[in-house]
Amino acid sequence: MKRILISNDDGIHAPGIKALAEGLSALGEVSIMAPLTEQSATSHSLTLYRPLRVKEMGPRTYAVEGTPTDCVLLAVREFLPERPDLVVSGVNQGPNMGEDVIYSGTVAAAMEGAILGVPSIAVSLASWEVFDFAPAAAIARAVAEAMLSAGPPARFLVNINVPPLPLDQIRGMRVTRLGTRVYNDAIVKKTDPRGRAYYWIGGAKPSWEPGADTDFAAVEEGYVSLTPLLLDITAPAGFDFLRGLDIRIP
Ligand code: MN
Numbered sequence: 001m002k003r004i005l006i007s008n009d010d011g012i013h014a015p016g017i018k019a020l021a022e023g024l025s026a027l028g029e030v031s032i033m034a035p036l037t038e039q040s041a042t043s044h045s046l047t048l049y050r051p052l053r054v055k056e057m058g059p060r061t062y063a064v065e066g067t068p069t070d071c072v073l074l075a076v077r078e079f080l081p082e083r084p085d086l087v088v089s090g091v092n093q094g095p096n097m098g099e100d101v102i103y104s105g106t107v108a109a110a111m112e113g114a115i116l117g118v119p120s121i122a123v124s125l126a127s128w129e130v131f132d133f134a135p136a137a138a139i140a141r142a143v144a145e146a147m148l149s150a151g152p153p154a155r156f157l158v159n160i161n162v163p164p165l166p167l168d169q170i171r172g173m174r175v176t177r178l179g180t181r182v183y184n185d186a187i188v189k190k191t192d193p194r195g196r197a198y199y200w201i202g203g204a205k206p207s208w209e210p211g212a213d214t215d216f217a218a219v220e221e222g223y224v225s226l227t228p229l230l231l232d233i234t235a236p237a238g239f240d241f242l243r244g245l246d247i248r249i250p
Pocket of ligand 1: 009010039040041092093105106
């Protein structure tokens with residue numbers, strides 16, 4: 001019997017996590033540990049300065065007043081009676097592609113799984129307007145099943161983005177690299193009723209640089225995007241650059 005830990009960043013009450021749990025229940029014993037409230041864009045943050053409380057919400061279903069990373073760490077290291085064979089995070093409402101994976105709580109939960117040595121998957125529905133999570137959950141199940149039977153990959157996680165289409169309209173699967181986001185008008189400045197300025201991050205619709213092998217291109221063309229992500233973000237090109245600089249101890 002395989003053990004699967006599910007988490008997310010949209011919170012325990014999000015429809016995407018329910019669809020995911022239903023989709024994966026046929027593969028093994030599913031446990032859910034997810035944030036009590038929405039934690040989108042919390043990245044890989046860890047709660048260190050206040051207590052973490054766990055609330056039982058149903059059979060093998062727990063909410064934590066914390067971040068996605070807190071949930072996976074707590075579940076794997078302390079709370080679950082046995083180590084999971086797979087961590088699956090999602091299904092997120094909205095894409096997690098390109099540099100956005102750096103901010104993503106959905107990806108962070110899967111990354112925490114990978115750090116803990118558990119094969120991990122992040123899955124996102126690439127739309128904020130489509131609320132049918134069943135196709136993305138079915139795809140997560142197919143990928144999870146293949147990964148469970150293939151054995152653990154070496155310290156990387158799989159980031160899945162699913163186009164907002166019915167299953168019979170999805171054109172296939174593509175293994176992709178992270179694309180590059182173009183940020184336009186990302187910060188909005190306004191004035192509050194007391195005449196003071198405030199700022200709002202995120203406004204315009206994102207666009208991205210073209211690149212046929214990217215996650216953005218795959219989803220745009222109706223394919224499921226599967227991006228393998230490393231934990232090691234060391235830049236190979238940076239070695240020569242740094243060694244070529246004449247920097248000395250002052
Ligand atoms: Mn989210």
